[in-house]
Structures are given as structure tokens and as C-alpha cells.
Amino acid sequence: MKRYGFAFWGLLPAQILMILTVIIPLGIVIAVAFSTKGDYGGFEFKFSVDSFQRLLFSQGWTDELEYNPQYMIIVGRSIALALATSTICLIISFPVAYTLALQSERNKTILIYLVTLPFWTSMIVRIYSWVLILSKNGVLETTLNSVGIRFGSEGFLYTNGAMLVGMVYSYAPLMILPVYAAVEKLDHSMIEASHDLYAGRARTLWRVIIPLTWPGMAAGFILVFVPGLGAMLEPMLLGGGKKMMMGNLIMNQFGIDRNWPFGAAVAIVLLALIMIVLMIKSQMGTNARQEQA
Secondary structure (H helix, E strand, O other): OOOOOHHHHHHHHHHHHHHHHHHHHHHHHHHHHOOEEOEOEEEEOOOOOHHHHHOOEEEOOOOOEEEOOHHHHHHHHHHHHHHHHHHHHHHHHHHHHHHHHOOOHHHHHHHHHHHHHHHHOOHHHHHHHHHHHHOOOOHHHHHHHHOOOOOOOOOOOOOHHHHHHHHHHHHHHHHHHHHHHHHHOOOHHHHHHHHHOOOOHHHHHHHHHHHHHHHHHHHHHHHHHHHHHOOOHHHHHHOOOOOOOHHHHHHHHHOOOOEHHHHHHHHHHHHHHHHHHHHHHHHHHHHHHHHHO
């Protein structure tokens, strides 16, 4: 204790837990990604980069490598839907969070309870509710048909739009809460000073409110983007398996296809994308602190 001090011994349990639950499992995933697929599924510890190569190329009739974009399309769809979900959630959540912050303490408690209420229900049940709403002859189509609006023979379900709606609905509370926390700490004297300097509402929003609440908005964006990137239930139920995302691809490789090295390779790509986003957010936070200093 005297040699290393409490800073070492006090953090040692947390460090051991991180090694056992994060570092070692991540090392296993990396090792599996660079292994060879077994004859009957699974993997064999023989070094190979075929799994990463398969992300971009496939073998032709004469065993030459040909560029195959099918998996890059899945990666691109995952990124696009995660970005769209995060952006829409931010646009929706900011006015909701701002309205929450202006309520009385009693109303705040009730409204925050209502925001978190969907988390008390199983995710599968919530997504299935959208299947009933968006399906052929479902609630939405029946309502539109009653007012003379026809969508088409295929309905709303099993499209990228249906997946986007389900993801926005599922992850919006994850955006509302951190934005609300940032708005609640907002110094309203800064808003009053902006109005005293003859700034309109739009200018006050862009030059005062948004910069001061940006940390909460950035945190909410990350909280939505990360699970959105690896979403599985929305593509399965609302996409009907026709619109695959990275989460479904990983699940299929470890399940039906039994190609563990390729599944681990896709998982590493997913982890790399998440790390890039976190690094960008960290750099933006560092730049903001430097500007304030």
C-alpha cells in the first residue's frame, strides 16, 4: 500500500474487471477474425486474412479476386440509417427537452417519467407495434386510404423508411435525456443578455442556446448513433430481413452461416466505426475547451 498508494490499489478491482470483461474478450474476437473457418463451422486457429478480404472481394470462376460491394452496401446502409436516426432524434428531442426544462418541478418529474416509460416495455413488443401500424392494411395505410391517399401495393413495411421510423422511436429517449440535462443547466441570463443586445429568437438560438447545450447534444448523438449502428430488431421485423444491417450480418455469421471468423471481422469493423465516432467527439470536445480557454 505504501509503495503504490491508494490510487493503484483502489483502482485495481476496476482494472481487473475491465481486463476480464473487455480486453480479453476483445482479444479473442480479434484472434477469431484472423483465423480460418472450420470445416464444420466455427473456426480454426490458422492465421488468415480471408475474412477481411471477403468484405471487399469474392472469388471469380477462375479463383481471381473480384470486387463485390454487397457487404459494403450493408455497412453503408448501417451508417446512413444510424446518422439519419441520430439527426432526426436530435431535431425532435431538442424542442421536447427545452419544453421539459421550462416546466415546474412537479411537471418535470411526470414528463420525464413519460419519456422513459417506453423503456419499461420489451423492445420486441415496441417494434412489433410498428409492424401492426406500418403493415399492409395496417393502421397507417387504412387511415390514409380513408382520406383518399394511396401509398401503393407494397405498403410501408419492409423498407428503409420503416426501419428508420422504428429506430427513431426506439432511441429518441436516449437523445432527450442528455439534451434535457444540458438545457436545464442553461444560464437564462445569457438569453436575456442576447435579447438586450437586440438579437432575435433565431439568432439567440444559433449563437447562444445551441453552443451552450452542445455537450448534451453531442452526448445524445453518440448514445443514439452507437446502438443504431448495430441495430438488429428493426431490420429483422420492420425490414423483413430484406434490408440487412451490420448487426444482422454479425448475428447470421455466428448463427446460421457458422462462419465465426467473418462474423468477428464484421464486428471489428463495427467497433472501428464506433471508435472513429468517439474520437471525433473527443477531438471536438478538446477544441471547444481550447476555444473557451
